[in-house]
Amino acid sequence: MKQKSSVNHSYLSRFNANSRQKAKKSQKMSHLRKLAAGWMILQTFLVATPTLAQKADNQMSYGQFLQKLEQGDVKEVELDETAQRARVTLKGEDEKAPQKEVVLFENNPRLSSRITKSGANLEVRSSLDRSATASILLNLIIIFMLLGALIMIIRRSAGASGQAFSFGKSKARFQMEAKTGIKFDDVAGIEEAKEELQEVVTFLKEPEKFTAIGAKIPRGMLLVGPPGTGKTLLAKAIAGEAGVPFFSISGSEFVEMFVGVGASRVRDLFKKAKENAPCLIFIDEIDAVGRQRGAGIGGGNDEREQTLNQLLTEMDGFEGNSGIIVIAATNRPDVLDQALLRPGRFDRQVIVDYPDYQGRLGILEVHSRNKKIASEVSLEAVARRTPGFTGADLANLLNEAAIFTARRRKEAVTQKEINDAIDRVVAGMEGTPLVDSKSKRLIAYHEIGHAIVATVTPNHDPVEKVTIIPRGGAGGLTWFTPGEELGLETKSKILAQITSTLGGRAAEEIIFGKDEITQGAGQDIQMLTSMARKMVTKFGMSDLGPLALEGQEQPVFLGNDSMQRSEYSEAISSRIDNQIRAIVLQCYDNAKKIIRDNRYAIDRITDILIEKESIDGEEFRKLVKEFSNSSESELMVHS
Ligand SMILES: Nc1ncnc2c1ncn2[C@@H]1O[C@H](COP(=O)(O)OP(=O)(O)OP(=O)(O)O)[C@@H](O)[C@H]1O
Numbered sequence: 114m115k116q117k118s119s120v121n122h123s124y125l126s127r128f129n130a131n132s133r134q135k136a137k138k139s140q141k142m143s144h145l146r147k148l149a150a151g152w153m154i155l156q157t158f159l160v161a162t163p164t165l166a167q168k169a170d171n172q173m174s175y176g177q178f179l180q181k182l183e184q185g186d187v188k189e190v191e192l193d194e195t196a197q198r199a200r201v202t203l204k205g206e207d208e209k210a211p212q213k214e215v216v217l218f219e220n221n222p223r224l225s226s227r228i229t230k231s232g233a234n235l236e237v238r239s240s241l242d243r244s245a246t247a248s249i250l251l252n253l254i255i256i257f258m259l260l261g262a263l264i265m266i267i268r269r270s271a272g273a274s275g276q277a278f279s280f281g282k283s284k285a286r287f288q289m290e291a292k293t294g295i296k297f298d299d300v301a302g303i304e305e306a307k308e309e310l311q312e313v314v315t316f317l318k319e320p321e322k323f324t325a326i327g328a329k330i331p332r333g334m335l336l337v338g339p340p341g342t343g344k345t346l347l348a349k350a351i352a353g354e355a356g357v358p359f360f361s362i363s364g365s366e367f368v369e370m371f372v373g374v375g376a377s378r379v380r381d382l383f384k385k386a387k388e389n390a391p392c393l394i395f396i397d398e399i400d401a402v403g404r405q406r407g408a409g410i411g412g413g414n415d416e417r418e419q420t421l422n423q424l425l426t427e428m429d430g431f432e433g434n435s436g437i438i439v440i441a442a443t444n445r446p447d448v449l450d451q452a453l454l455r456p457g458r459f460d461r462q463v464i465v466d467y468p469d470y471q472g473r474l475g476i477l478e479v480h481s482r483n484k485k486i487a488s489e490v491s492l493e494a495v496a497r498r499t500p501g502f503t504g505a506d507l508a509n510l511l512n513e514a515a516i517f518t519a520r521r522r523k524e525a526v527t528q529k530e531i532n533d534a535i536d537r538v539v540a541g542m543e544g545t546p547l548v549d550s551k552s553k554r555l556i557a558y559h560e561i562g563h564a565i566v567a568t569v570t571p572n573h574d575p576v577e578k579v580t581i582i583p584r585g586g587a588g589g590l591t592w593f594t595p596g597e598e599l600g601l602e603t604k605s606k607i608l609a610q611i612t613s614t615l616g617g618r619a620a621e622e623i624i625f626g627k628d629e630i631t632q633g634a635g636q637d638i639q640m641l642t643s644m645a646r647k648m649v650t651k652f653g654m655s656d657l658g659p660l661a662l663e664g665q666e667q668p669v670f671l672g673n674d675s676m677q678r679s680e681y682s683e684a685i686s687s688r689i690d691n692q693i694r695a696i697v698l699q700c701y702d703n704a705k706k707i708i709r710d711n712r713y714a715i716d717r718i719t720d721i722l723i724e725k726e727s728i729d730g731e732e733f734r735k736l737v738k739e740f741s742n743s744s745e746s747e748l749m750v751h752s
């Protein structure tokens with residue numbers, strides 16, 4: 114007997130030894146062999162098919178084989194354990210005649226002794242030559258890699274969702290408040306929305322009024338508006354005014370990893386709500402579930418669609434006057450599935466927008482009710498300084514001011530705390546000032562550059578403050594007092610803004626030289642480029658004429674038709690770039706000229722800024738006036 118490979122070794126052990134360890138090993142090996150055999154079938158099947166027919170006549174059945182053995186007709190047997198075949202040479206047969214092939218059954222431990230007893234020669238072979246071994250090894254490696262990848266995927270997804278395996282438990286994730294305690298008085302600045310929703314309060318309080326005359330009570334309302342404008346607050350106020358329980362859940366809570374969980378949450382929520390009717394259900398971020406079905410990259414999302422379908426089913430299932438009203442909030446009404454907006458569902462939309470001046474004043478008044486505010490503080494001035502702030506921003510602003518006040522051990526909030534709070538809300542945390550160094554000088558020149566260009570350029574908002582105290586990641590800041598409202602912007606005003614935004618970089622270049630400009634102006638440059646681009650492509654303010662050359666920018670992942678991007682040709686595209694470049698370069702030239710012309714004043718004011726670290730707008734304008742008048746003779750010396 115010959116041993117040719119380790120596989121063969123295991124074969125022998127099965128015949129000769131009974132030790133457990135060896136048996137185990139052989140079991141494993143036979144298992145592997147089965148796997149390998151599977152692969153080999155795949156690999157050889159195609160090649161072997163055509164020869165099957167030809168093979169038939171030199172085959173011998175197992176029974177025939179045993180019979181021949183018994184009769185002593187067998188001269189030689191070659192056992193091929195891996196292929197489970199035996200090649201048989203019969204006595205008295207021509208040497209050149211092909212051997213008969215016998216297909217063996219797997220467990221035939223007595224076969225070898227039978228063969229030897231019959232007096233035939235026994236030879237054990239393995240059809241596994243080297244290349245076969247290699248292919249088995251390769252296959253094993255592939256199998257292990259696949260298993261490994263599978264395990265990793267399972268682990269990851271389990272970790273990511275944290276509770277991927279709590280499937281089926283479907284914890285109800287909604288909140289219920291028996292009494293919200295919030296009244297319409299607590300909501301300010303969104304008067305129209307309040308008026309529209311006043312009706313809902315009546316629906317909830319006295320449904321008979323409507324049903325008596327056959328009016329159908331709306332089931333759903335959609336509050337549309339940017340984050341922080343008070344949508345949740347408004348919904349709570351409705352429940353508070355009507356004195357009904359308030360159920361709330363966020364759309365993102367519905368969408369879980371496993372299909373079916375979201376839908377079961379919807380069912381739970383509506384079941385509980387029905388038990389507590391009349392009541393109000395508030396669904397925040399409805400776009401998380403209510404997005405158009407089958408839209409977005411990668412097609413639909415089964416879980417989301419099931420949840421949405423369940424929601425629609427529940428809403429359709431209401432009786433006319435079940436006393437449940439569903440209010441949903443979103444800031445993306447455009448991505449919602451049309452089915453959600455159909456009559457009987459969220460068919461009414463109420464816009465909740467940024468508050469205007471009056472609105473901001475109202476909100477500030479609401480939130481200063483429970484705070485000690487010094488009488489010198491003018492809420493009107495604060496409201497004027499905060500266009501673009503939402504209700505949440507204003508609430509946060511007053512809270513920050515109160516925190517500053519407590520920290521400074523003052524009795525009441527003064528204007529100073531409010532100003533500091535505005536700075537903080539707008540630009541982030543204040544950092545520690547730099548020690549005197551080249552970078553501090555550079556930052557000071559950069560900021561003064563912005564401030565002076567803004568001050569000299571007509572049509573620009575006035576400077577409110579220049580500072581080199583770092584804040585929210587910026588090394589220094591120049592603040593402007595915004596105009597009355599965010600409203601119409603003229604071309605000259607936008608150009609003035611671009612020019613002043615370039616003032617920082619212009620100062621760096623003129624004062625420190627072309628090679629010393631820094632990346633600190635990066636943000637400025639991004640901002641002004643986008644302003645210039647809008648002038649050309651959106652506002653029709655370039656030589657290309659009054660054409661909209663770009664649609665609404667939409668992130669691609671939002672679903673809907675996201676592929677309608679470039680609507681213009683290569684040629685137009687390069688003309689747009691040229692226009693943008695022309696605008697920016699013209700503004701940059703102007704900014705550099707202003708810096709050169711005011712070099713003396715800039716040097717003086719920068720020295721003062723480095724020393725004081727902050728200069729407010731009034732003082733800045735005074736300094737500019739003072740130094741520009743006395744600069745004529747000095748200019749000659751400096752340039
Ligand atoms: N119009 C407002 N009047 C008074 N307070 C407001 C107003 N708007 C917002 N607030 C304050 O801001 C907080 C947050 O607002 P709310 O959560 O209602 O905003 P939202 O529009 O629901 O935001 P989101 O879309 O992020 O959920 C409120 O709790 C309230 O203190």
Ligand SMILES: [Zn+2]
Pocket residue numbers: 559563617618633634637
């Ligand atoms: Zn800057």
